[in-house]
Every structure is written in structure tokens, then in C-alpha cells.
Amino acid sequence: MSCLCDVAINNTLLLYLLERIEKNPNGMYSEAELRKISSESFEVLCDRGILKFHVKLKEFDSYYSNLLGDGDTDRIIQKDGDQYYAVAVGVDRIPLTEADLIYWRFDALSLAKMINEKNGLSSDSEIISKRIIYVGTESVDNAAVYLCLFSNDNSAARELSTLDIGNHSSAVLLCPAFNIAQKIISALKINAKAMTFADAFDNEWMLRLGAQRKTKHSTQQRYKTNYTLTFIDYTGELERYPVQIDRRASIDIPYSKYVLLLFLAIKLKEGQGGWVSRAEIEQGKIADGENINHVHNLISELRDCFRGVISKQDIPRFIENIRGKSQYRISTTPNNIYAPHTKWLKQKYNALINQVKHSRQERKKQAKKR
DSSP: OOOGGGSOTTOHHHHHHHHHHHHOTTOEEEHHHHHHHHHHHHHHHHHTTSEEEEEEOOTTOEEEOOSTTOTTOEEEEEEETTEEEEEOTTSOOEEEOHHHHEEEEEOHHHHHHHHHHHHTOBSOOEEOSSSEEEEEEETTTTEEEEEEOOSSHHHHHHHHTTOOOTTOSEEEEEESSOOOOHHHHHHSSSOEEEEEHHHHBOTTOOBOTTOOOOHHHHHHHSOSOOOOEEEOOOOSSSSEEEEEETTOSOEEEEHHHHHHHHHHHHHHHTSGGGOEEHHHHHHTTSSOTTOTTHHHHHHHHHHHTTBTTBOTTTHHHHEEEETTTTEEEEOSOGGGEEOSSTTHHHHHHHHHHHHHHHHHHHHHHHHHHO
């Protein structure tokens, strides 16, 4: 099996799957769904054994469509000549491709084994429970390293309460994106610390077990939501750009607010909690430095773009600010930000910021003429 370093830590499809296995470790994914995100990444993950073939649906098997508006329609697969369809009484049939019929599963144990291999951990990886996998032992500190797949504190508390680390001095709980509440860690009968992938690994998948955020920073850097934000590549002529929250229907954001969102996403991906000051936004020419309220207004207008997609009470938590300090960020783990490729965010930002500057200059010219 190839080394994990052959799989980029920011692989688009890997990030997508890691988010989903936290919510459902036994989830299955159609090849069509996976290839739509990235056919190249799909091939890589299959080659590395992280994706394993599960089943190919056949005629008369059940089929559940994820098409918007299809709901829980219980469909049956039927074949008409060489073409397969998903059919149900009273609704239009859905034509299916070969890739729609093939389902794959994410093999978290293979991921654990490759983390073990990359970091030279001792002992073999093994499954402890549906949501906990023993990765191996870090010999210097005699720490047991676990891959943990949680999506809420109740699940984390229940699973971890019975964790037995044997003769190990401590446990390291690696979570793809979910932040386990400190009160849960403190309540355990073992010496443990929890780390998200963003904190635990460098870009080469090497563990940084001593790099956990210090307690004095944990309150400020603990993200308030777990929403995913997906930037969709768009090259049309409209000055509105599509994004998705939790892979739902896309929403269009006006370019002036979209540039701000790009800037916040870039800063979040760079680490350090993702906080951006008003001065940085003004220096980047995203906002008009001559208008003292422009940044505040832009943040407010950006939040408004997510109404109806994010719950009303979560909008100020998702686009977060520190009162009295004029600091702002997207408050979700960096692994929840998706883009077509690793350099896309900065490339898109650089392309659009000039458009924002030009438009502002034109407006000022027009105002002087009046």
C-alpha cells in the first residue's frame, strides 16, 4: 500500500468524506457522487485503499435519490434495454449511469494504518468501536493515538467513557473536524487531549502532538459552528458568485461581499484561528477606508446573504466578530472550507479584488461629477 504522503492532506474529496464519516462512519457513497466532486481524487483514494468497493446495485434493488425535492421517494431500479432507471409510482423516472449504481465505502482503518506508517507509530492499528480506531502508539511519550469519528458531544461522551488505554501514559484523540468539548475530556478517567486534523498534522501528514493550542487561546479559537462552506467555480458574466452551505442548494453572493468571504476563507485556511481585523480588510482594499462604517456594513450584508440557509441564531456565529475589537472570521474548522483546488481561493480573490477597486473608483468619479 502506498504511503499516506501520496494523498494530499487538503485533497478535496478526502475532506468531503472526512466530514461525512464523522456524522455516519458506515456511510456509502455512489461513484457518481464522488467523481462529481473530483474524479482525480477518487482515483487516488481508491488506489490508496481509502475507498473500497461496496456494492453494485442491480435491477429491482431499492434506490434513494438525493435530487432536490425528491424527498424520501422509495424507488426501484428497472432496466429498459441497456439503460437503467430509478422508478416510482406517480413520479418521473430517473435515468441512471453506471457510476450511479456503484457504491463505495470509506475505510477509516486504512486511513489509520497509513497515519501509523507515516509517523512510525508502534503496534498495529485496530478498530475499537464504530467511532474509535486505535492508530498506534507514539513511543516517546507512550501515548495511545486514536482516530475518533464524532459529530456531537453526546456521542463523544458515550464512546469515550469506556475507552481503556491499558498501560499507555496518555491518549491523543484525533478528530477530522469535530471539536470535542473540554468538559468531556476533563471528565474522562484517563489523561487525554483532543486535536482536530488541522491542529494535529502538518502538510506532510506528520503528527505535531506538542502543537495543541494553549488553554489561554482555546476560548478565542474554538469555532462556533460546524457548517461546511463550498466555493463553486464560476466563470459567467453575472457579478454574483455561488457557494454552498453543507452541500445544499447553492446561493449567489454579490461580488463585493464575495471578495470579503474569500478573504476570510483564506485567513481561516492559514490557521491561527482565522481572525481578521478591520485594518486588514481596509488594507486589502476590500472596504473603503474612508468610510468608517464600511467594514461593519459589509459584514452585515454578507451575513444577510445566508438568511434562509443558516438558522437565524447561527448566522452571527458563522460570520463571527469580537465586540469592541473589530475582528471578524468564518467560525468553522478550516477543514470545512472546500474549493476546486488548493490555490483556487487566492487565485479567485486576486482576480476579483481588482474589480472591486475599479468599481469603487468609478463610483467616486461619478459622485464628484454630481
